[in-house]
Amino acid sequence: MDSFILNEKKKILLEFINSKEYQPMKFKELCNILQVPRSEKQDLKEVLLSLQDEGKILVDVKGRYKAAEENTKTGIFSGTQRGYGFVIVEGEEDDIFIPENSTKGALHNDKVMVSIKEEKTGKRREGEIIRIIERGHATIVGTFEKSKNFGFVIADNQKLGKDIFIPIEHTKGAVTGHKVVVKITDFGNQEKNPEGKIVEILGHMNDPGVDILSVIMAYDLPVEFPEGVMKQVESVPDEIDSKDMAGRKDIRHLQTVTIDGEDAKDLDDAITISKEGNLYRLGVHIADVTNYVTEDSPMDKEALKRGTSVYLVDRVIPMLPHKLSNGICSLNQGTDRLALSCFMDIDEKGNVLGHEIAETVINVDRRMTYTSVKKILEDHDEEEMKEYEELVPMFLLMKELADILREKRRKRGSIDFDFPESKILLDKKGHPIEIKPYERNTATKIIEDFMLLANETIAENFFWQELPFLYRSHENPDSEKIQQLGIFINNFGYHIKIGQDEIHPKELQKLLAKIDGTPEEALISRLTLRSMKRAKYTTDSDGHFGLATRYYCHFTSPIRRYPDLQIHRIIKENLRGGLREKRIKHYNKILADVARQTSLTERRADDAERDVEKLKKVEYMSGFIGHTFEGVISGITSWGMYVELPNTVEGMIKVVDLQDDYYIYDEGTYSMIGEHTRKTFKLGQKVTVEVIGTDMLMKTIDFALVEEKEILEEP
Incomplete structure (x- = not known):
């Protein structure tokens, strides 16, 4: 049925069901009273089903249709390994707590209908699932355990909460320890576990590469490109055609560089810069x-399906085929390339006084690395400065402008999280041999500063043109999480001002400035980040809390992010004579779905990347069992204390392993207190721990608290 007709019929039917005269009735009665011809009964079923999925009508135990009550919502169930869960309703800030006895057998990621109870548990709404609308998973990846007459699979995703029963005839010859893909044949219920059959054996959990392959399969990350995509790739040229250069601004004469990591192959941004009097002219050129x-x-369809490139520890799953990302769309040194450019005129206070967006042809003079530019700007390395002698004035000018831009952002309250991300180094067999922080230096910051400015400039331009667009939005933090952060940092002697349940980004910025260079910097930075909401893609310019800006979008990485690719189309169409009414309607129709899809795929990529990182950290720490380290208490719950080590690895001291007393978690002060000794452990407290165990299946590291003694080594 056409979507417009479906929506009209839904509207009419909903008005009828919500009317005072309507009494709950079965499908046959509905057909009779509405005088629905036999040929249109299937259409009515489709309309009713759609309204059920939206949570606007219910079917009672007698099969009668009735209007949903006001306290009924539809959302996605997020499970936990302890059985309870939460329902996340799109567009609503707070999720709904679902106790273990109220899940109705729902599994993680299921679309459900929930009835909200009148009373609240603390500040969180509580509800009961009344219907499972759509199952979130048809297949599960996990570890097989064999019993005498059957088997079961422990899902890699612990949020699933239940093991999957496998009848002996559906084990496909799997043995204990095999990583497998299971097709669910019976989803079970509140009392009964799901049942399934093994459709693929990925290998033994200890085999090289099987752990990461399991994550790829679990998140349904598409690795191979479909045949239709590869056929299209065949028609992509190796070099640009002179016909494509027609009508473009030719800036091949400008001194142009790319600055990336040593191992980067998809070079999608280049820089030009000059200064006349007190005015900087910065060009950000994007493939x-x-x-x-x-x-x-x-x-295009495949790129939207993927949404983003996924960066795992030992591989990249690209959004676009390599012929584009590493070839014709990569701004390689010494080759003519097509670009979409944003030229900005900037004064000495960092204000953009004017800008120009243009389709261009560029030619990169030098492919620079962050390391080389750092050597020139930070280390004043003579050899490096001689190698790139003709470019040194350009780099000095870049630094000069970047410092101005960073100071301007600082004054308005932009938050700069400068904590170390983990870099995990593997050997040839995929085993981790070192965990160290990524280096963030002057060169990386310069590129960040220029990309941020281009993204802001483009977003503001299209906001004021009132054209359909895709923005990057970041909502204000949840007040409860900010209160928790305030309590946590008090343990270190810091404080933040919170006014009427809201906080200005400047307060968090001040906090990060105060902790700069302190031992607790990495921990507080990470916990500050956790207290904030996820950024997402939206069709409205809702502002970006973290950057303290009203306008923001993603323009600078179309090779690896679909939203950038999407807005490039809109920008180019607008440059070529403006968007006509038909195209405006087209973009208004599709952009909400693009925003939703790309926000989901971004979250999927983040979760997969985090899972792989956790796996490798657990594997790495398996080699340090029996060793002691100094760490900081980074989290406290009723079942134990999380401790973070200097290398960003986090493990847990279980409360049952604290032998010197019976410890109780004090929720009000986020501390663990001994019942008899009154010994207290607080967030942020330094402790010495011993690694006593690791579990690759659960992705956990177990610590034991030890008395202060010599630290054997840094992990």
Whole structure:
């Protein structure tokens, strides 16, 4: 049924069901009273089903349709390994707590209908699942355990909460320890576990590469490109065609560089810069991917399905085929390339006085690395400065402007999280041999500063043009989490001002400035980040809390992010004579779905990357069992204390392993207190721990608290 007709019929039917005259009735009665011809009964079923999925009508135990009560919501169930869960309702800030006895057998990621109870548990709403609308998973990846007459699979995703029963005839010859893919044949219920059959054996959990392959399968990350995409790739040229250069601004004469990591192959941003009097002229030039990935083509559809490239520890799952990302769309040194450019005129206070957006042809003079530029700007390395002698003035000018831009952002309250992300180094067999922080230096910050400015400038431009667009929005933090952060940092002697349940980003910025260079910097930075909400893609410019800006979008990485690719199309269409009414309607129709899809795929990529990182950290720490380290208490719950080590690895001291007293968790002060000794452990407290165990299946590291003694080594 056409979506417009469906929506009209839903509207009419909903008005009828919500009317005072309506009494709950079965499908047959509905057909009779509405005088629905036999040929249209299937259409009515489709309308009723759609209204059920939206949570607007219910079917009672007698099969009668009735209006949903006001306290009924539809959302996605997020499970936990302890059985309870939460329902996340799109567009609502607070989720709904679902006790273990009220899940109705729902599994993680199921779409459900929930009835909200009148009373609240603390500040959180509580509800009961009354219907499972759609199952979130048809297949599960996990570890097989064999019994005499059957088997079961422990899901890699602990949020599933239940093991999957496998009848002996459906084990496919799997043995204990095999990583397997299971097709669920019976989802079970509150009392009964799901049942399934093994459809693929990935290998033994200890085999090289099987752990990461399991994560890829669990998150349904598409690895191979479909045949239609690869056929389209064949028609992509190796070098740009002179016809494609027609009508473009030719800036190949400008001194142009790319600055990336040593191992980067998809170079999608280049920089030009000059200064006349007190005015800087900064050019940010982004690969024109849309010239080759046309709307609704097989490549475009696949890129939207993927949403983003996924960066795992030992591999990249790209959004676009390598022929584009490493070839024609990569701004390689010495080659003509098509770009979409944003030229900005900036004064000495960092204000953008004017800008120009243009389709361009560029030619990169040098492919620079962060390491080389750091050597020039930070270390004043003579050899490096001689190697790039003709570019040194350009880099000095870049630093000069970047410092101005960073100071301007600081004054308005932009939050700069400068804590170390983990870099995990593997050997040839995929085993972790070292965990160390990524280096963030002057060069990386310069590129960040320039990309941020281009993203802001583009977003503001399209906001004021009132054209359909895709923005990057970041809502204000949840007040409860900010209160918790305030309590946590008090343990270190810091405080933040919170006014009427809200906080200005400047307060968090001040906090990060105070902790700069302190031993607790990494921990507080990470916990501050956790207290904030996730950024997402939206069709409205809702502002970006973390950057303290009203306008923001993602423009600078179309090779690896679909939202950037999407807005490039809109920008180019607008440059070529403006968007006509038909195209405005088209973009208004599709952009909400694009925002939703790309926000979901971004979250999927983040979760997969985090899972792989956890796996490798657990594997790495398996080699340090019996060793002691100094760490900081980073979290306290009723079942134990999380401790973070200097290398960002986190493990737990279980409360049952605290032998010197019976410890009780004090929720009000986020501390663990001994019942008899009154010995207290607080967030942020330094402790010495021993690694006593690791569990690759659960992705956990167990610590034991030890008396202060010599630290054997740094992990």
